Amino acid sequence: MSLRKQREKGTGSVYRNSRGQYVAALEAGWTERGTRRRITLKGRNEVAVLKRLREMQQQITNTGIPAAAANVTVKRWADDWLESRQRIVRPGTFVADRTAVSKWIVPAIGHKRLDALTPGDVRLVANKQEVASLALPSMQRTHAVLSKLLTDAVAEGYLVPQRVRETPGPGNGPSTRQALSISAATKILKVAATRPDSSRWIAALLQGLRPAEALGLTWDMIDFDAATMTLAWQLKALPYLIPSQRNSGFRVPRGFEAQHLHGTYHLVRPKTRAGIRVIPLVPSLVKELRRWREIVPPNACACPMPDLVWSRADGRPRTPAEDRRQWYDIVTEADVSVTLPDGSKRLPLLYEARHTAATLLLANGVDETTIKALLGHSTVLSTQAYLHADLSRSRAALEASAGLLGLSGDNISE
Numbered sequence: 001m002s003l004r005k006q007r008e009k010g011t012g013s014v015y016r017n018s019r020g021q022y023v024a025a026l027e028a029g030w031t032e033r034g035t036r037r038r039i040t041l042k043g044r045n046e047v048a049v050l051k052r053l054r055e056m057q058q059q060i061t062n063t064g065i066p067a068a069a070a071n072v073t074v075k076r077w078a079d080d081w082l083e084s085r086q087r088i089v090r091p092g093t094f095v096a097d098r099t100a101v102s103k104w105i106v107p108a109i110g111h112k113r114l115d116a117l118t119p120g121d122v123r124l125v126a127n128k129q130e131v132a133s134l135a136l137p138s139m140q141r142t143h144a145v146l147s148k149l150l151t152d153a154v155a156e157g158y159l160v161p162q163r164v165r166e167t168p169g170p171g172n173g174p175s176t177r178q179a180l181s182i183s184a185a186t187k188i189l190k191v192a193a194t195r196p197d198s199s200r201w202i203a204a205l206l207q208g209l210r211p212a213e214a215l216g217l218t219w220d221m222i223d224f225d226a227a228t229m230t231l232a233w234q235l236k237a238l239p240y241l242i243p244s245q246r247n248s249g250f251r252v253p254r255g256f257e258a259q260h261l262h263g264t265y266h267l268v269r270p271k272t273r274a275g276i277r278v279i280p281l282v283p284s285l286v287k288e289l290r291r292w293r294e295i296v297p298p299n300a301c302a303c304p305m306p307d308l309v310w311s312r313a314d315g316r317p318r319t320p321a322e323d324r325r326q327w328y329d330i331v332t333e334a335d336v337s338v339t340l341p342d343g344s345k346r347l348p349l350l351y352e353a354r355h356t357a358a359t360l361l362l363a364n365g366v367d368e369t370t371i372k373a374l375l376g377h378s379t380v381l382s383t384q385a386y387l388h389a390d391l392s393r394s395r396a397a398l399e400a401s402a403g404l405l406g407l408s409g410d411n412i413s414e
Helices: 046-063 074-085 091-109 119-131 136-156 182-192 198-207 211-215 283-295 320-333 352-363 368-375 384-389 391-404
Strands: 013-016 022-030 036-043 228-231 234-237 258-262 265-268 277-280
Touching (some): 022 046, 091 119, 182 198, 198 391, 211 234
Antiparallel strands (some): 022 036, 228 277
16 A cells, blocks of 8 residues: 655655555656656665655756666666777776776676665775775776766766765775885986996986886987977877777777877877977987987888887887886896885886986976976976977976986996
8 A cells, every 4th residue: 555645746756655665756757658757766764765856856957857767787887888988088098997897896786777776886896896905096996987987877867876976985095106216216227227228217217208108209209409309109009999809900089199000009199288298308318319229120010110219129119018027127136126104115116217207306496397397297287389498497407317316428338
């Protein structure tokens, strides 16, 4: 027997159905057949169902009437979301999103209906990652993907309870990335100086190049006369349209600029305009680059491609894994390690060379605007024209850092 609770006209009603469940009903427009459309919501008690009714009314006010898809599950929506996502985000972002969805979100809550999700479901995803001993940044990334997935579902017209979308993430923790000390960086450079590609590691520790920027640098982007390099491309592996099928083509979103090199590797534009920049070269790096150019093998690939500065012996792209492996060989020989907050030690990460470059600039009192411009941070509002106009200040900043590391044009590879 239904115990209907009358409310003001147009605001819905609350009642208990024949099974004893609390139900809220709200009329919301018309169906395609011209009949009144009725949205029903259920809750464990009257307070809970009234709360869901208020959330629905607020959603209709903010975003309009939700789509007529009460049985849509997280998995069904995630499949549609990824199909659309691949066309609008960078390939690397899409791969990360797809991994979070397929490995964690769908296995945990893929069977749940969007409109029946609870904050506990969001926490369940994080709990499963914690049990699997995932690092906090990975958990935070998955939570961000889930939040975006649910927010886009609401924008599409699906009902997702607001309390679910507002569920806090797994929390924040201190970053374990560190800058190397001057003595540690000097020891690394001393070992690197014995290698023919020492310029690669000077560029990492002094210029603060991102690994993808270094691996995507071509010789035509280096101006030896002006002692500058232009950073306009990055080396990235793009996913195939159909995983593992090389003839299926590459997954490239709309408006994404890429040049195919070899295999899955492409030259792609940086994420932001600030990433495209011209930076000066200190004399020691100019010297090492000139020496490296004399001995580096030319491109031997059958496919036409630009000459990469730091490539494999046959001119093909040096993969990120190979680049990291060589870095770890150098820091191991230099006997340099990083101490973590818990007292444990590990080898320095290659990306920490970039942090070191920023720290060296700070140690020399270089202003924040110049540092951000040199490193290509997206928060910098400067244009490439600004960098050209202020090249002397940038050059002075880098030469000061070179002085801290004992680098001069005459003391490398002697």
